[in-house]
Amino acid sequence: METILKQLLDEFNVEQNKVVDNTLTKLMHNAKINALARDINSLKQQIIAIFQMYREKEEFKETQLVITNANAKKHYSYSFDLAQFPNIRIQKIKNLDKVGLTFDPETSSICGVPDMALTMDLHLVFINTLEENPTEDIKIIPFIVNADPKDLWLNKPSNQNDLYAKADSDKYAGAFLDKRIVVASQRGRSHAHEGSFRDDHFYVSALPEAWSVVAVADGAGSAKFSRQGSKIATEYLVKTFDNEVLLHELNDLCLAYYTTAPAEAVPPAPKDDQPVSGATTNIVNDPIEEVVKAEMTAQECLLKVKSSIINILYKSVRDVHAKLVEFARKEEILLKDLNTTLIFALVKKIDFGYVVLTFGVGDCPINVVIGDLQEVHLLNLLDIGEFGGGTRFITMPEIFSHTDMPLRFAINRFDNFSKLILMTDGIYDAKFITENKLEDKDTWNTFLQDLDGQNEDGAKVDFVTDEHIKDQLLTWLDFWSKGNHDDRTLAIIY
Amino acid sequence: MRGEPIQALNNGFNGLISMLRTDPQAMDSLHISVITFDREVHNLVPLTDLASFQPVEIHCPESGPTHTGEALEMLLKMIDSELVKGSTERKGDWKPLLFVFTDGKPSDIQKYRMCIPKIKAMDFGIIVGCAAGPKAEVSFLKELTDEVVKLDTTDSNTLTTFFRWVSSSIEMGSKSQGTGKTLTLPPPPNELNIII
Numbered sequence: 001m002e003t004i005l006k007q008l009l010d011e012f013n014v015e016q017n018k019v020v021d022n023t024l025t026k027l028m029h030n031a032k033i034n035a036l037a038r039d040i041n042s043l044k045q046q047i048i049a050i051f052q053m054y055r056e057k058e059e060f061k062e063t064q065l066v067i068t069n070a071n072a073k074k075h076y077s078y079s080f081d082l083a084q085f086p087n088i089r090i091q092k093i094k095n096l097d098k099v100g101l102t103f104d105p106e107t108s109s110i111c112g113v114p115d116m117a118l119t120m121d122l123h124l125v126f127i128n129t130l131e132e133n134p135t136e137d138i139k140i141i142p143f144i145v146n147a148d149p150k151d152l153w154l155n156k157p158s159n160q161n162d163l164y165a166k167a168d169s170d171k172y173a174g175a176f177l178d179k180r181i182v183v184a185s186q187r188g189r190s191h192a193h194e195g196s197f198r199d200d201h202f203y204v205s206a207l208p209e210a211w212s213v214v215a216v217a218d219g220a221g222s223a224k225f226s227r228q229g230s231k232i233a234t235e236y237l238v239k240t241f242d243n244e245v246l247l248h249e250l251n252d253l254c255l256a257y258y259t260t261a262p263a264e265a266v267p268p269a270p271k272d273d274q275p276v277s278g279a280t281t282n283i284v285n286d287p288i289e290e291v292v293k294a295e296m297t298a299q300e301c302l303l304k305v306k307s308s309i310i311n312i313l314y315k316s317v318r319d320v321h322a323k324l325v326e327f328a329r330k331e332e333i334l335l336k337d338l339n340t341t342l343i344f345a346l347v348k349k350i351d352f353g354y355v356v357l358t359f360g361v362g363d364c365p366i367n368v369v370i371g372d373l374q375e376v377h378l379l380n381l382l383d384i385g386e387f388g389g390g391t392r393f394i395t396m397p398e399i400f401s402h403t404d405m406p407l408r409f410a411i412n413r414f415d416n417f418s419k420l421i422l423m424t425d426g427i428y429d430a431k432f433i434t435e436n437k438l439e440d441k442d443t444w445n446t447f448l449q450d451l452d453g454q455n456e457d458g459a460k461v462d463f464v465t466d467e468h469i470k471d472q473l474l475t476w477l478d479f480w481s482k483g484n485h486d487d488r489t490l491a492i493i494y
Numbered sequence: 495m496r497g498e499p500i501q502a503l504n505n506g507f508n509g510l511i512s513m514l515r516t517d518p519q520a521m522d523s524l525h526i527s528v529i530t531f532d533r534e535v536h537n538l539v540p541l542t543d544l545a546s547f548q549p550v551e552i553h554c555p556e557s558g559p560t561h562t563g564e565a566l567e568m569l570l571k572m573i574d575s576e577l578v579k580g581s582t583e584r585k586g587d588w589k590p591l592l593f594v595f596t597d598g599k600p601s602d603i604q605k606y607r608m609c610i611p612k613i614k615a616m617d618f619g620i621i622v623g624c625a626a627g628p629k630a631e632v633s634f635l636k637e638l639t640d641e642v643v644k645l646d647t648t649d650s651n652t653l654t655t656f657f658r659w660v661s662s663s664i665e666m667g668s669k670s671q672g673t674g675k676t677l678t679l680p681p682p683p684n685e686l687n688i689i690i
Contacts, residue, residue, distance in 0.1 A: 069546055119512065144515075146545045152518035190519050222666070386579040387617070388588035435582040483522040 001028065004037045053087070053128045060085045060126065061139045067110075069144040072117045072151070076101065079109035087130045094123035094138075099145050117147030150480065156195030158187070164228035166197050171470035172204055176212050177349045180466060181493045183214070184473035188426055189485035190221070199223075199340075200424050200487040201230035205238045209247040211348045213238050214491050218364055218424040220339035220393060221486070229324060229338030233394055236323045237344055240316040250312055254348070254355045257305045258413055260298070310409045313346070313359055317394070324395050339393040343380060343422055347493070353415040359408055361399055363391040365428055365438050368412070369419040373445055378438045381407045391425075419448075419494050426488035430481035455479060463494050499597070499627060499648035500554050506653030508549045513661045520544055520664065523588065527572065531565035533558040541576050560598045562634075563605030570612055589619030591664060594638065596624070597648065599631040610638055620663060620679060624656065641679060 005024055014020060027033050063084070070076040082088055093103040093110065098120070101112040122143045127134035158168055168187040173180070187198035199219030206212050215234040219226025241247065320342065328335040341362020348355050358366050360380030369376050381404065383392040392399055399405065428438070431450070437443040453460030459476040461469060477488045514520045521544055528539040532555050539550055573590065580586025592613070600606040613621070623635030623642040635642045643659075645652050662680045 066548055069548070071545060117515075142549055144548075146515060146521065149518040149521045152516060152521065193518065384580060385586070387586050387619075388580070390580075390586075390589070429585075433585050434580075485519060485522070 001034060001037050004040060005033075049130075053130050056085055056087055057126070057128050057137050060088050061137065065139070065141050067122070067141055067143055069146055070099075070101070070114045071146045072114050072148045074148075075111075075113050077109060077111040079107060082108055087128050088126055089129050090124050090126045091136065092125045094125060095120055096122060114145045116145065117151070118145045119143075149482070153189045153193050153485075154195075155189075155192045158191075158195055158197045162197075164197075164225055164231070166201075166227045166231065168192070168198055169474055170198075170202070171474045172202070173466070173470040174204065175206070176204070176214070176493045177210070177347060177354070179493050181212075181214060181491065182461070182466070182469045182473050183216075183489070183491040184470060184477055185489035186474060186477040186487065188487040191487065193485075197227040198487050199226045199230055200426070200489040201227070201234045201340075202422075202489050202491055203234035203238050204491070205242070207238075207241055207247060207346075208244040209251055209348070211241070211247050211250070211346060213241055213344060213346045214422060214493065215342065215344035216364060216422045216424060216489050216491055217343070217394075218341045218362060218426070218487065218489070220341075220391075221389070223339035224337040225333060226338060226340050228327075229340035229393075229395060230342075232324055232327055232338070233320055233340050233342045234344075237316060237320050237342065240319050241346060246312065250309065250357075251348070253305055253309045253312070254357075254411075255350065257302065257309065257411065258350075258352065258355070260301060260305070306411060309357065309411055310406060313357060313409050314405075317342075317359055317361075318400065321394055321397070321400065335395050339395045341383075341391060341424075342394040345379075345420060345422060345493075347420070350413075353413050354417065356410075356412045356414065356420065358410045358412070361392055361394050361408060363425045363428065365421075365423060365432075367419075367421045367423075367438060367444075368414060368417050369421070369444065369448075370414065370417050372418070373441050373448070376439055376441055376444045377412075379410050379412060382435055382438075384435055419492055421493075422491040424487060424489040426484065426486035427477075427490050429486065430479070430484035430488075450479075451476065461492075463492075498650075500552065502648055502650040502653045503595075503626075504551055505650055506657045507552065509654055510657035510661055511544070511547055511549070513658065514544055514664065517661070517665060524664065527576075528552075529565050529568055529572075531561050533561065535561050535564045535568055537568065537572070541572070559601035560596065561602050561605075562594070562596060562600035563602035563607075563609055566609035566613055567605060570609060570616070573616055589617060591619045592621045593660060594621070594623050594635065595626060596635070597627040597630045599634050603634075606634070607637065613638065620666075622660070622663065622679070626653075626656075 002024070005027065009016070009020065065080070067080075068078055070078075080090060082090075089105065090103070090108055091105055096103055096110065099118050100115040101110050103110050120143055121140045124139040124141065125136050126139060127136055158165065169185060171182075171184040173182045175181070181204055183202050183204060185198065185200050185202055191198060199221065200217065201219070202214070202216045204212075204214045215237045217230035217233040219228075219230040223229065324338050325335055328338055341360075341364050343360040343362070343364045343366050344358065345366055346357040356368065356379065358379045360366060361383065363382050363384050365382060366379040367376060368379060385391060399408075431447050432438055432443055451461045455476075457475075457479065459472070459479070461472045461476050463469070473490060473492075477490065511526075514524060524544045525541050526539065526544065526547055527537065527541040528550065530536050530538045530552055538552065539547070569592070577590060578584065578587045620641060621639035623632075623639050624645065625632045625635055625642065626645045627648045628646070630644070632642055632644055643656065645656055659680070666680060
């Protein structure tokens with residue numbers, strides 16, 4: 001009461017003196033003054049309440065509200081947390097219907113399935129519920145609807161007039177020894193998006209002396225002319241084996257390898273269809289005992305045969321490298337412009353099963369499936385770096401001097417097999433993901449079922465009635481896998 | 495940096511994000527982490543996938559030191575804990591790409607130099623230094639990487655061009671390559687001066 005009077009006197013420039021003080025003392029108990037003062041206080045309260053109401057609105061407008069991004073074609077829901085603004089009520093959101101979303105003011109939440117990608121400003125129309133006659137205000141917040149990545153991919157044809165042009169897809173079906181082979185190769189979405197070439201390549205051929213070969217290569221995405229590198233690598237590799245004398249020698253060596261092998265020389269408890277890994281096993285330590293001398297000789301003999309086989313394969317691989325070096329020199333391009341991985345399987349049917357000789361550099365696996373998935377084996381060494389996409393190439397001279405070179409070759413014999421599969425990392429990354437899954441029967445079971453049509457597209461590769469098998473495989477290769485859009489090549493001997 | 499340059503940087507950076515959003519490969523795989531450094535070093539945006547990334551506003555104090563070294567130190571710690579390396583059981587991330595954008599020079603030069611060999615040992619796909627504006631010193635960035643771009647001005651045209659180039663460089667980061675090899679950057683547009 002006294003404060004109000006003093007403030008009032010200040011406001012009216014009434015100087016303080018004895019008379020004024022006396023007047024004040026008298027008025028302190030004046031009923032009319034007291035009533036008026038109460039009114040003033042009450043009016044002030046009303047003003048401050050209105051102020052607070054408006055302030056809450058302004059604060060709400062200024063607060064940074066982060067609303068999670070939506071994704072086109074995917075269900076979206078978001079609830080505004082208004083705990084900080086108990087009296088604010090969002091009435092409606094303008095612009096939201098543009099993307100097919102709705103807003104429920106009761107729950108302050110947005111939901112629905114946005115139908116397209118958009119970056120826009122949402123206009124939140126809100127009121128303060130304490131207001132007698134609420135006035136609407138607008139808060140603007142940015143809102144992002146991401147595109148469905150599937151809609152972002154373009155499919156630009158590659159320029160067939162360019163240097164080393166290559167078809168965007170390729171397919172093949174035919175005989176492979178007494179079995180059949182189907183291969184399909186599809187340009188990856190990442191390449192189709194830019195109109196660049198397929199970098200994968202494959203080559204299949206029957207050879208003299210009843211051998212057959214399939215080679216698959218994956219040109220490096222980072223290399224300018226890797227499409228040509230993979231073509232040369234596969235085609236030239238096959239050419240190096242198209243040599244009757246060489247294959248005759250290889251026949252003899254393989255026969256010798258599998259007939260002269262003493263029982264002890266193959267890995268413990270050898271089962272006929274168990275892979276005898278090429279160059280690593282059977283390397284004996286120094287035997288001291290006289291007793292093992294005879295066996296030692298047999299083992300030495302075996303080792304000699306084995307190294308002769310591997311040397312033949314090694315020479316072919318070396319020739320492929322030399323061919324690439326020569327090509328680069330002739331074309332005045334860098335060798336690394338041709339960077340490509342290479343895997344191959346050189347196979348022959350003999351009296352006691354199939355001899356499968358394999359080699360691999362890079363991150364493309366060769367697998368054999370025995371029977372109804374009784375066994376599955378990875379036949380080659382994979383070069384998978386710590387980082388995505390990191391690998392080694394046939395174009396790298398250093399692989400030839402590296403101690404792991406012999407490990408890249410494998411000599412195997414199987415009584416029979418139901419499938420021999422070569423794939424590029426475009427398949428492996430999407431379907432097997434990590435190296436340890438390449439010998440995991442469950443993963444393989446899923447993979448084989450996937451080929452059999454158990455996938456969202458219902459794409460089936462029919463190995464029984466195989467009239468259209470190469471087209472079916474090419475269609476199957478078009479599967480969707482988040483983050484995996486590399487070229488895909490899959491070769492299956494069945 | 496303040497006034498038009500910082501505004502242009504924010505627009506340019508958010509423009510970069512919008513550009514990347516239209517790239518399906520980036521939408522599938524790219525994650526972004528933003529560290530700002532002045533007197534203080536902040537991880538303004540922790541590692542976030544592109545689809546969830548929200549527009550950001552970078553603020554700069556009017557004056558004061560530039561703690562580039564401390565920023566690198568924070569980066570080293572984050573890489574250690576956030577980067578997934580491949581093994582036979584786990585798919586590895588793509589190589590990380592580092593872009594260092596500054597309009598000045600490191601004030602904590604000792605710490606900066608201590609971090610450089612560690613950063614280099616981290617096996618980044620690329621490290622790009624960008625010296626923006628007249629006061630930016632190129633020589634310090636050259637100690638960190640060979641790929642240094644100088645922007646003479648920091649107007650929005652130049653920054654947009656720069657970020658467009660950054661975007662195409664990022665797209666190079668998801669291609670198969672030899673282990674231990676670094677990426678070849680796409681040629682920069684004329685507005686950017688590559689420092690040799």
